[in-house]
Amino acid sequence: MRKIYLLVLGILLIGGLIYWDARQKNPPPRGRLQVVVSGYVPYTIVKQIAGETVSVRMLLPPGAEPHSFEPTPGALVDLHHADAFIYVSHDLEPWAADLAKVTDAQTHVLELGNSLHPEEDPHVWMNFKKARLMGYQVTALLAEMAPESRKETDQNWFVFEKQLDQLEYDFAQGLSNCRYHEVVHIGHLAFGGLLSPYGIKLTALSGSSHEGEHSAKKLVRLVMQMKARKLPAIFTEESVSARLAQTVAAETGTEILPLYSIEHISKRDFENHLSYDALMRRNLDSLKRGLVCR
Ligand SMILES: [Zn+2]
Incomplete structure (x- = not known):
């Protein structure tokens, strides 16, 4: 069993090194800003607010479970080229908090749930008021990183905020x-x-x-x-x-x-x-x- 484990680990490491080497020689084109996100919660919020102004890469593959995920060696490489790394919280994704520690100095790191008491319940986005604060943080970061796209991102943020208001109203009405x-x-x-x-x-x-x-x-x-x-x-x-x-x-x-x-x-x-x-x-x-x- 241990032999198989070591073999798999070896293959992963070699694969990671080959990938690393290939990406070093062919880094992604430097057009749009590169944002790496942990999972689907930051992915969908960033996509909605940023639109096409940045490129977004999600580390957690669809179908995977965020609490106990283990990132692949390729995740480190993608992070190396990222302009920003956005994740929910160390309480939800301890693996993402570990990755955040090894980002380059110029990469913006944003832990969305940091001030939203994730220790009480890591699923902070389930509360519409907290989801609004998450969206606001994304908007503020995008404005800082890409002020030239501010008009578009502010408009998208406005739409998202309205959707949250409507959701809050419809849940209160629908479940009353x-x-x-x-x-x-x-x-x-x-x-x-x-x-x-x-x-x-x-x-x-x-x-x-x-x-x-x-x-x-x-x-x-x-x-x-x-x-x-x-x-x-x-x-x-x-x-x-x-x-x-x-x-x-x-x-x-x-x-x-x-x-x-x-x-x-x-x-x-x-x-x-x-x-x-x-x-x-x-x-x-x-x-x-x-x-x-x-
Ligand atoms: Zn969960």
Whole structure:
């Protein structure tokens, strides 16, 4: 086992060195500013505000899970050429915080969630007010890096801010008159910041970082809780095995409804450039249906 591990490590290192060498000889063209982001949350915010004024490269591949990701050697090389490195927080992505320490002196490093109490819940973007502050920080950094594009980025920021206002209003309206006020989630504790402002209680199978296997005991407890309260739906997320969700749904006679954490993005949604707004609107649809809201 150890031999295989060493072999894989060796291949990765050699691959990284070859890649490094190739990129040194052929650095990316210096047209647009190069922004490297940790995962989909900063990716979608930067894309929306920057538009085409910068080029954005995401380190976490679509489908991967941000809490325990291990970056490839190529990530270091991309970072070396970056004008900016933007990530959510050391609480959400300890690996990104490690990368931030080895960036070049001229690379702007922005930890979006730094002042938003990520230690309480690392999923800070789930709260619309905090998402607004994240967007504002991105706008300010872009204005500093590329003042010539300021008119465009300010306009995009204005649109994003309006979308956040509308989301906040629509969530408050849409979830104000529901038969149920409880979400049982066969995933990790990512949605507390989204649900707590509307008095919706969240119980999740895993903790806030997917860490540690959920216990069979906890699963049984959730099934009993659902039966006792006669909840009509269970909520799941894409990083959860579909079979697990189907088993719970069959056991409780409930409907499976998806919630989108945004930190985790499927390949398909990534290719379709689904925005923060679009993913939050899907969340609202699922919640209204599952909680039976009028
Ligand atoms: Zn998470």
